[in-house]
Amino acid sequence: MANYSTNEFKGGLKVMLDGDPCSIVENELVKPGKGQAFNRVKLRNLMTGRVWERTFKSGDSLEAADVLELEMEYLYTDGDMWYFMKTDGSFEQYAVEKKALGDTEKWLKEQVPYTVTLWNDNVINVTPPNFIELEVTETDPGLKGDTAQGGSKPATLSSGAVVRVPLFINEGEVLKVDTRSGEYVSRA
């Protein structure tokens, strides 16, 4: 793979650091007017999701990481692995381990497109769409007339996620949920 020098570091660039693929979040040039230049770089470790802050001498370089982000539809799980399929018409399937799936497991719905991150052709991360529509499978009965305000209650969705919803929501309703915050947005 190619190498990238600090002056090529920009948000989203994928590089290798300490053996892990990382995505550059921020690159800040630090340089006293007459002195040596350094770069303060924030990188997201794509394996752990953690953000690292590192300093490099300007001009140093890092190896590029063979990382691809592709859109794939969720198909099914056999309990061990979760299966996704490319949406580019190739029907190519990828098996994903629980570790790579992480929190996304509770936002899975068939035929919804997810952003799948591949490193050396292995899936290392699956990101759900920002908003997803899911059916309520379990919640306390709705309170009639309480459509304006008031409290909230927990509701279990078809994907397994539990979100706080307004009291008027009933089982069987389909809700729009923000997967980033895990919050109810509206009835779908």
Add this chain to the structure above:
Amino acid sequence: MTDDWRPTATIETLHERARLLAEVRAFFARRGVLEVETPVLGHGGSTEVHLASLSAQATTPAGRERLWLQTSPEFHMKRLLAAGSGPIFQLARSFRDGEVGRRHNLEFTMLEWYRPGLGLEALIEETAALVSSVLGPELGDKPGSLRQRRYRELFREHLAIDPFSVPLAELRRLAGEVGDLDMADSDRDGCLDLLMSLAIEPHLGRDGLDVVVDYPASQAALARHHRDLEDGAWVASRFELYLEGLELANGYDELIDAEEQAARFAADNAARRAAGLSEVDVDTRLLAALANGMPEGSGVALGLDRLIQLALGKSSVAEVMAFATPRC
């Protein structure tokens, strides 16, 4: 369709910027300092190891030749001083290759001025007054509390070392630890620069203006040297002014000795060769001007975009420039 054509500053900010530029000109007019304009291109460039100069090919009466874009207007302005200009200032577009970021832009506006006959202390006062007048009455009161800090003192306070006497091995270890990187092949100044940038600068200018003085002699550039009162070590007659963790200005008791200047240029180019960098043509006309006699005095270069950024409460220089480098 992209939005790349749009300015990086709002039109409202550009109005504010114009107002502050007028304030700078009024400040110097009140003090009888002459505004000058000198060429951006020159036959000589900055030899400084840590400044990368841009150059251009031009056809001139001398034929096809390489001209350097200035990293600051220093050389031309000093030639004016040698010719008897008296006190002068300039709002000069300056260029530094590779310097692009939140605090840097490939080309930027340097406010540079020279005060023949004026000592460094008086120039520090004047620089603080200029900063206050640009920041305006609300923000400008704060820098009224001007603090002078010795370079050595800051390293003792923040890192518990004496930057002049600490052994190189210990300095490398500390710099490596603070920056979390390998500094084993760095020299003293490289280590000190890293520590200054990461461990000290962020704390400077948080409670009014901080002026750092008595830099290591090796970081003097075009400043004179003098003896440190503490132990007689050579230090640079240079100051740096900080506000809100930002390095704003760099002032010198100017070197006026042509031979010493020629020797520093040569040493810079030798260091460039050793570091695998290309050499930069020395400004022989500056050396001739110094040999002819430049009046003693002090001068300062201030990054005007950064000062405007602080005055307008912005978080990057790009927000106070019509088109920052990525959009030029």
